[in-house]
Amino acid sequence: MSATHEEKSFRENVNLTFDIAAATLDIPDGLAYYIKGVNNVYQVRFPVKINGRMESFIGWRAVHTEHKLPAKGGIRFSPLVSQDEVEALAALMSYKCALVNVPFSGSKGGLVVDPKQHDADTMERITRRFAFELIRKDYINPAINVPAPDMGTGAREMAWIASTYAAQKPDDINHLGCVTGKPVTQGGIRGRTEATGRGVVFGLREFFRHPEDVKQARLEGKLEGKNIIVQGLGNVGYYAAKILQEEDGAKIVAIIEWDGAITNPQGFNIEDVAEYKKHQGGIKDYPRGNYIADGASVLEHECDILIPAAMEGVINARNAVHVKAKLIAEAANGPVTFDAEAILKEKGVVMIPDIYLNAGGVVVSYFEWIKNLSHIRFGRMTRRWEEAQNELLLDAMQSSGRPVSDDIAIQLKQGASELELVRSGLDDSMREAFQQLRELYWLNDKVHSYRIAAMALAIEKIALSYREMGVYP
């Protein structure tokens, strides 16, 4: 969303949070200033012939920091993408990686294109041409800069990018590590597609493990039975909503999409709505809910948890005062603006920030990248060995007169699959990061929100990295 005379730009929003967080830390101004800025941005224009006509496209890849390499961050395809947005998203990636202890710095790419306006063949030519330009300048490279999916892109685009890189750099043995979020058959990792949405759920589960934090949001208990509104049933929103409904027993009482919103106080079956959306292109006229044409107005409906999972700036100075959710879980990047946050805080609304909550994607991207560099699936060498060891243990229990039930024996016998290992690593990363940020929030009087706590932790880790490298003594 671009800046209007009322609203600050996305980058300004990110930088205002940065300034407040940096002021709580004991780091030199010069270092804070250096970390805040974007190190480099590459703008590219290129032509693609579509239906016999030459069309021009413009895109960017921004690198925010380079304290750890590669730089990491998605590529967004949207008609609204801008350099400001790409820079803001690159900065968020640096902070996100630092916060969840993923050894990458931040980058982001964007191409001004509406994927809905082109068929698959045309999108493939556009994607490959954009990738070609970025590869030429090392803005895609397994050691330097590794993209991933974002809004408007997914496994399909990542496979095209990986294949373009392999064609351009046939001698790079690590070519598969040039991009993450690939299909599993093309060097991807099980659990990547769902990772951001599942990470949102792991983050929420961890929040609900801390009664003090839950009480602060004027809530109690667990996720079960909570009324939830989700905006955006795309990659992130779909998986978050599906897991919350199917595994946690939460009720998704409203879904907001580009063509309006649907509500149902009994809660939706997410799979059913997603199936409908896949065939109809939207959620309008979905038969098992009430349709509301002004989708954004549903952000103001009563609920326990509001999950904006579509785009930035949707909760802003204009509508924040009307928001009735008790807890806002920022699944998208930057959905709550800086000004809105102050209004929400005043109203007692608790917010779990994007740089923490949607970090699941980059955590699992990190696992995928490691898999690509090691050229072997996680668990391949240990799974059967683990099973044999567990079998021995069960036999020993049996012969010492302490047998276990068949159900437990089956579970105990199994060695971990790649998917189980990925989910376990993701859960661990999300739990640990929340524990760190809540500790800072509760113990430091200068830190007044989870967002500031998350940002302060991230800045501190990046600053330490630069200092240890000798950049700032």
Ligand code: NAD
């Ligand atoms: P996506 O393109 O898969 O899904 C976006 C969804 O939002 C779509 O269903 C789209 O129809 C819907 N939408 C578009 N305009 C809307 C509007 N005006 N109102 C309501 N819904 C609207 O994108 P995604 O990958 O799910 O990304 C969503 C957000 O999450 C973005 O902010 C992105 O930066 C962030 N994010 C994504 C990932 C990831 O792994 N994909 C990781 C971290 C953060």
